[in-house]
Amino acid sequence: RLKAIAATLGKNSSMKLFSTIDSASPQTVDPAGTLATFDLGEDPFREPSDGKMGISGPWKTTASGDGEALSWRIYDSEGICALQGNCSAEIHLDNTSIKTGQIVEINNFTIYEGNL
Secondary structure (H helix, E strand, O other), X not given: OHHHHHHHOXXXXXXXXXXXXXXOOOOOOOOOOEEEEEEOOOOOEOOOEOOEEEEOOOEEEEOOOOEEOOEEEEXXXXXOEEEEEEOOOOEEEOOOEEXXXXXXXXXXXXXXXXXX
């Protein structure tokens, strides 16, 4: 299943960080408080191995809002939410307290097969 997700989230996928907790379903409206939007490029993930898949390199963007990063969503090239979660469990931000204009960097983010 991870290979299918990696293929779906290839070219033109994106990720958003939010200052509110996400809902239980990715089919709902985005959470309030968009803090940052990342363009994930052509190949955002490494090849899946041992039931997990990490990012291919750091993801960086400039913040568009102020607040504490609490949740995230990843969208396919059509803008449909494919994955979501909370910031404390899955991703490692360089700083979870975000201010407009600052560079936001995700250094480590791993998706586990068992969490899908």
